[in-house]
Amino acid sequence: MPQVPSPVAQLFDDRTPSVRLLLKRDDLIHPDIPGNKWRKLAGNLTSASEQGSDTLLTFGGAYSNHIAATAAAGSxxxxxxxxxxxxxxxxxxxxxxxxxTVQHGMRLTYLDRTRYRAKRDPGLVAELAAEFGPFYLLPEGGSNELAVRGCAELAAELVAQVPEVDVVVCPVGTGGTLAGLAAGLDPVRRAIGVSVLKGGGFLAEEVTTLQRTGFGHGTSNWRVVEEFHFGGYARRTPVLDAFIDDFAERHGLVLDWVYVAKMMYGLFAMVADGRIPAGSTVVAVITGRCEDVVKP
Structure with missing residues (x-):
């Protein structure tokens, strides 16, 4: 079963000498439902059960950790x-x-990119219900009212573990984790979301909408940075790969390249250029599946 609270560990790295840096190891909550995926899904699973639904349907890209986590949670x-x-x-x-599919029994169906953009259209939802039967609908990335409330609980958990935290950094794909995290922090602490999407300018509006839906109001203690996407969602470059290899060599941890590595690269850059002030206590939320280096 998923295990919370997740542990916090200090990271000593000579590239971040001006701050105290810690990792919130949400990837250790569960091997197949790691990090923000469990925090987003927990309340929705309860809601689905209370509604008597026996099927979960959701949307995602071919490399979506949310798709994999939903399959595992269903199983x-x-x-x-x-x-x-x-x-x-x-x-x-x-x-x-x-x-x-193989490990957790999920059924897959595919939509071309034009139809996929209409994923919120009631007509498309009705077509999917006609094909697969009644279902509990989870949005892309799992980000809805229940999800952001679950991520707000992450903030309370983190502050209890690190009361002196000044800045919390997380990756952003749909905005749900950042929305809940910022809402759960008091106004003197800041949350920074590192977009993994190219053209992520819309994410600020998404975060605000999710906060208003989940809590009735928005907060001003957060921002999204957009320049560390490395070409876009599920794209990587030699620079990112070199960063992942170097991090693994230094710290014995292979970072998830879709989300976490981009966040950590961005965090190091923001420490270096002063966007994260010297003297800060910074917590990076490890939301995706990471692997320990196995040495011979």
Missing amino acids: LFGFRTVGVIRGEEHLPLNPVLARA
Whole structure:
């Protein structure tokens, strides 16, 4: 079963001498439902059960950790799962989708990018219900009212563990984690979201909307930075790969390249250029699956 609170560990790195840096190891909550994925799903699983639903349907890209986590949660808690994937089917399946289907029994269906953009359209939802039967709908990335409230609980947990925290940094894909995290922090602490999307300017509006939906009001103690996407969602470059390899060599941890590595690269850059002030206590939330280096 998922285990919370997740541990906090200090990170000693000579590239961040001006701050005290800690990692909130949410990736250790559960091997298949790590980090913000569990915090977003927990309340929704309860709601689905209370509504008598036996099927979860959600949306995501081919490398979506949310898709994989929903499949694992369904398997663990007795729900059937359906993943609606953006783009065309590619075989063999990549490791994320293979894990969702083979290991956890998720059914997949695909929408071209034009139809996928209409994923909130009631007509499309009705078509999916006609094909797969009644379901509990989880939005792309799992970010809804219940999800942001779950991420607000992360903030309370973190502050209890690190009362002196000044800045909390997390990756951003849909905005749910940042929305809940910032809402759960008091106004003197700041949350910074590192966008993993190219053209993520819309995320600020998404975060504000999610806060108002989840809590009735927005907060001003957060921001999104957009320059560390490395080409866009699920894209990587030699610079990012070199950073991941160097981090693994220094700290024995292979960072998730879709979300976490981009966040950590951005965090180091913001410490270096002063956007994160010297003397700050900084906590980076490790939201995605990371792996310990296995040495011979």
